[in-house]
Structure formats: structure tokens, C-alpha cells
Amino acid sequence: MNMQYRQLGKSGLKVGALSFGAWVTFGKQIGDPVARKLLHTAYDAGVNFFDNAESYADGQAEVVMGAILKKSGWRRTSYMVSSKVFFGAKGDRPNEDGLSRKHVVEACHEALARLQVDYLDLYYCHRPDPSVPVEETCRAMHDLIVQGKVLYWGTSEWGAAQIEAAHAVCDRLLLHHPVVEQPQYNLFHRSRVEREYAHLYLSPGLGTTIWSPLASGLLTGKYNKGVPKGARLDTPGMEWLREEILKKPGVEARLAAVPRFAAIAKGLGTSLPCLAIAWCLKNPNIGTVILGASKLEQLEENLGALEVVEKLTPQVMRDIDAISGPVAE
């Protein structure tokens, strides 16, 4: 299988169309040997971006990933690794979360130690923080870049107006601009990426690394007959996500759409997860689709999505749209 590489927005970075992330799995749902197999399989398939965050398993996801990277023997130049700041890793005293200069800098230092790397390739503001002036956050990110601790910075789930405000500050104060946004994007969650950000792709040239391409597993069909044992929404500590996904208004319509997507996948000779991921890849404004997996077979299957993109003809895209459009946010 041949990985395709895409330019990340207007930055000089080239990122594999598929990348791999640690949320829920590393340091939590899966053992370290499985995590190691997943990371190695991804790397061997040409994945060059591994996504992480201070808050994943309260920092433990970075510890697990860092140990694997350290032992891998891979050239540091051959992959990118990220962290994200906002939710905090441990502790709930003031300044142990959020986007103040203090937390942005301290969280970076902690992520570097946990990941056992000298610099983060990408460092994201995991959510906007209305309690902190955006100038303060932009300058903290800029300073980390100047110090060589971070190469590029970005945002995650910031509104278009908030991203534009950050660019305006960086223009005014001559600071390094954010280059990337990490939004949710899948067949059930489209409007921010397709409409709200539409004007940002050309200028300032927003890059995207999108999350939950399978809507946490909803787009595999596994939740159409209840919650299977051991699946993400059955994982202790993830009750909030189970509520959010399975109790949200419109969930019946979304679940009813799943077999209809599956029928299209079958007609193309592929699986539902591959169809859902390939559909994300089809959008030219997507830099990379971040995959998640708790089992090796899942990752191996999902990497096959690269070959499905060419099967998504204009007619197939219209058929998918007819199902997705009415049920997607």
C-alpha cells in the first residue's frame, strides 16, 4: 500500500493522508504491547504523524508513546509527534489547565519529558480558552517555537472567528502563526469543516488534521445492536462519551443511516470503516485523517481506505451525500 502525502495547509509540512492517534487507547484501553504493534504497523505503512495530548489517559498515553518511539530506532526526522494543551494532565489547581502562558509552557515541558523527544512537531491548543487573552497564548506558542521546543502550532475545535483572531494578533505582533486546526470530521459531523472554515483554506491557508473519522466506532456498525463488550463506549471512564454519542438527539436517524452506508461500501467491494475514512480523504481540504484503533486488525483494515478513494466517483459521492446530508451536524 502506498501512503500519499499532503501539504499541511500553507505550511511546508508534508503529512501522510492517514495518521494515527492515541486517544482512549494508549495507557488506558489497550496494553503497551498492542500499542507498540499499532504504532509500528502505522509507521511501516508510511504514517508519519502520531497524535497525542497532555490529557490522554492523564499523560499516560504520551508516556506509552514516548517509550515506543525511544525504542523504535526510527530517525527523528522520519515522523512527527504532537501534543495538545488545555485540559491538563493531572492536578486541578489554578493554572494546571487552560491556555495561560504558564500552563502552555509547563504543559509543553511535561509533554517533551513524557514523549522523550527534544521538540514537538505540532503543538495544539486543544480548545479555546476564553479566560485568557489570545495575545498571551499566541506569544507563548511563538516563544516555544523560537526556543526550538515546538516546530508548528495550531488549534483544535476553535471557531473560525477565533482562528482569525489569532492570525490577526500574530500579524500585528509579528508572531509565528498557527498553521493547523484539528476538528472532528466524519459522515455525521460536517458543517464546521465544510462551511464554517470554508474561507480559511485559501487564506490564511488553514491545514487540517481531522479526528474521529468513524465517529468513535458508530460508523463501523458495531453500535447498531447495543454496546458490545470491550468497545470504546463500554470502556470504564468513557460513560460521558457513551451518553454524548448514544443519547444525543437524532441518534436513531444516524444509526438507521449506518446500514445504508454499509450497502454502498459492499457495492464497492470494501468495508464500512474504509468507506467512511475514504470519504473524509476525498475532501481536498483535509490534510490528514487521524485513525484510532484498539486492535491491530482494525488498523490494518483502515489503512486500506487509501485504495478506496478512487472508487468514490461523483455518483457514489452523491449517493453518500443523500444519506449523510440529512443526518449530519
Ligand code: NDP
Ligand atoms: P475513530 O472515530 O476512528 O474511532 C476509533 C475507534 O473506533 C477505535 O479505537 C475502535 O474502538 C473503533 N474502530 C476503529 N476501526 C475499527 C474497525 N475497522 N472496526 C471496528 N471498530 C473500529 O477515531 P478516534 O475517535 O480514535 O480519533 C482518532 C484520533 O483523533 C485520536 O486517537 C486522537 O489522536 C484524535 N482526537 C482528537 C480530538 C481532539 O479534540 N482534538 C478528539 C478525539 C480524537 P473500539 O475497538 O474500542 O470499539
